[in-house]
Amino acid sequence: MANSNIESIVGRYVHVELDGRDYRTYFEENANAKGRPIVCLHTAGADSIEFRHLLADREIAERFRVIAFDMPWHGRSLPPDGWWKEEYKLSRRFYVAFVVAFCEAMGLDKPILMGCSMGGYVMFDIAHDHPERFSAFISLQGRDQEKAWDGLSKWFVHPEVNANTLIRPLIASLIPASAPEARRYEIEWIYARCGPGVLPGDFHFASVDHDSREYGPQLSRIGEKMYLIAGDWDWSCFKEHTDRIQQAIKGITVVRSPDLGHFPMSENPVAFRKALDPVLKKIEQRAS
């Protein structure tokens, strides 16, 4: 008999081979779920725990197998041996290749891909490089380019600044005042656990390596399977930013929410479902 005290989320490790290295990668999924897989990519400096509310959502589990994994250097996915001798800098090439390699290692056939912030940025890069490998791309708080993030990087590794104290107000500033208090502080906690140099390393991708403006129009050929969800309370993702993407990618579905900020799936699970539901329905309709 099922123990109702135990959540249906299960966590395991999968070995992902890339560039001659073995990455023991942690992932969680909603056990016994039915339907097409949704692979979830966390934000910069965080990990898969951001998707815990979606993973525990029973109604979603009736329709989708939700899988969220920790990128190397994040959460329970340790960095590879030798990390102490190299500066962590996430590159576009590695990020795209790793997401694809993870899906292959998991044996997933054309999953839906959904990612937030840097996970939403890379959605455009993966859609460009591997349009046929995924059945849909859902970008949360996605941007085609943003140079400003990297300006903060130095201070997260500065010897006279405590990075896990510095990060909290930055994260708080991106969350709606209207989000439930406990959820707002939950995100601050998730970020305060970030490993040394990881957030600046992720900013390297978000600020330096990622720029999908050039090939936005090319993505119009798969525009019907591209989705963008963006919250008004995120100062890094204004309507003018999503407008630019919508103008570039013909056919993309854009959902703007007045109740969401930079961390939709963590900060307000109810408002997130409200924004996500029409997108998932559209994806289901396309598949049927």
Place this chain on the structure above:
Amino acid sequence: MFSDALISNLTRAVHEDPETRLATRHATFSSLLEFGPHTLLMKAREGDVKFISSPTTDEPWDFSVRGSEEALRHLREAATPLTNHPIGMATQGVMAVGGGTPTHLRFEGNYQKLYANLAAVCAVLAQLRHVEG
């Protein structure tokens, strides 16, 4: 703008609010708050936070938080997406692409001191929404 009543209520709130007390317990900095013609020095020493109205050159400071009188009003009124948080108010113009989104605040000065104490600074500024005066 920074009335005696406001300074008195702010000082009390900073020392009584549990979250702000935690955030400022080791904070050590001096910051000039300047909104239009109104200035206030915020001086923190290991949890002891004091405010000095219209400071003179006798009171040096490490960094400033500057904005218009309207910016201060935003910090005191109910939060909106564009005025939710001081960091957002300082950063949004930097990230704007169309030039239509203003930067309401500027942090200037010794950035090491600022970033080392940013949590404390933001916790104190957040109290402006909760105090009268």
